[in-house]
Amino acid sequence: MNPAEAAPTPPSGRRSQGATATTSVYDIYEKCRIEEGTHTIRLLTLLPGTKNKPISCVLSSVSLDQAHSYTALSYVWGDTKDPQPNIWIDGSPLNITRNLHTALSYIRDAKTEKRIWVDAVCINQDNDREKRDQIWQMWNIYKNAKDVVAFVGDDKNSSDLVIDYLELQDVDRGSVSSEDLKESVNSLLNRPYWTRVWIIQELAANMNVRFQCGRKSVAFLALQNFFQRWQSENYIPCGGPFWAARDTLRLAAKLRNPEQDKHDIFGVMLAATRHESSLSVDKVYGLLGISSMIAISIFYATSPDTVIAQKDTNVLPGFLIFITT
Structure with missing residues (x-):
């Protein structure tokens, strides 16, 4: 059955893989286009509502240089093959x-926007060029x-x-x-959030991070200080989720x-060996932002499990990174 046909009546009011395609996905992103090569991003406005009510949103585009009053969400996508619920964007599922x-x-929030x-909504996951940019x-x-907001789960x-x-x-802690x-x-600790490779740069980029459960x-x-105390006061089995x-x-x-210089990508990847990604290409993509190698250009190779990252030839001719399974 088409997801759009199975969806309930839209409420009133004003995502490698992400938001699964429906008949209206193209229209949603056409109404809020991002011009290639610009610093434009989309932002999602969550309209007020209680937990069990449909999630209604407004999608808008704005220059990143002028967008300061938004919260960036860090989370785990989860299984994209699970039956997936809808949100409503400008009345479309x-x-x-x-x-x-x-x-x-x-x-x-129940009262305020x-x-x-x-990423899964503000980037058109059906558009590889847009994803790259x-x-x-x-x-x-x-x-x-x-x-x-680093959402670790319920x-x-x-x-x-x-x-x-x-x-x-x-x-009072006693x-x-x-x-x-x-x-x-x-x-x-037994949450997949902690092993996701993307969260490293998401937590490192901003000085105002809160973990939400x-x-x-x-x-x-x-939380960092608590984990340090926990380690010193408790026996922690090797290889455990801690x-x-x-x-x-x-x-x-x-x-x-x-004061910390950005690392080269090899050093960052080595430090993140415990971390996972649903696609092996994300081992590179998820760490590029914290690499000093800012002149890398990336593109998919013939297999979705292979990525080639090529550094600007003016900096280091012929430099390639191959990541494959």
């Missing part, structure tokens, strides 16, 4: 992954945002108890049992230091 739908449901940048701007998109299995704990004064806290930490959130530095989260925060903190 667009399929998104279940993970993104969950994130938008929690981030949306929220202006966000989210927008990937080049990814670092600046996150850097230019007023803040970054609050199941009391995973948000860690955030409640960090909000308490030291004198009221939280060590077993409950340990269970919450394990639940929070369900509706609760905590600042980057507070290390992926710790390494992610440690690498992002190092790269977001204004």
Whole structure:
């Protein structure tokens, strides 16, 4: 069945893979075009609504140089093969992954609009040329945002108890049992978010990052400091999920230091060996923004699992990176 035919009546009011194509996808992006070679981006305005109501949005284009009042979303796409729910953009349905739908449901406010940048919707995922151009701007998109919301998932299995704990004064933290806290930490760490290669630059680019679990959130530095204390006070099995989260925060903190020179792409890839991507090409794409090799040009090779990244021949003739499975 066509997703558009299966969709409910649109509410009133004003995404390698991402938003799955429907009969109206072309029209959605034609109404809000991005000119090639410009610093134009799209922003998504989430209209007010409660969690169980349809998600209604407005899509607009703006020069990145003039866009400062938006939140950049960092999240895990999830399984694109899952049955996918709709959001409504200017009255037209667009399929998104279940993970993104969950994130938008929690981030949306009941009373006020929220202006966000989210890759799966703000980039036309059916247009490879546009994806390439927008990937080049990814670092600046996150850097230019007023803040970054790192959505690690919903609050199941009391995973948000860690955030409640960090909000308490030291004198009150004894009221939280060590077993409950340990269970919450394990639940929070066992999320695919921490192993996603794209999040490294998303967390490093902006100094105002908050991790959100369900509706609760905590600042980057507070969570990083907590993980450091947790490591010193608890036995952590080798190879467990804790290390992926710790390494992610440690690498992002190092790269977001204004006095830290950008790394070459090989150094960054080596530091991110624990991190994963749904496509092997994203091992390069997801790290280009934090590489000093800003003159690289990228394009898909004959296989979707192979990428060739070629540095500007004026800088280093014939330099190629081949990433393949």
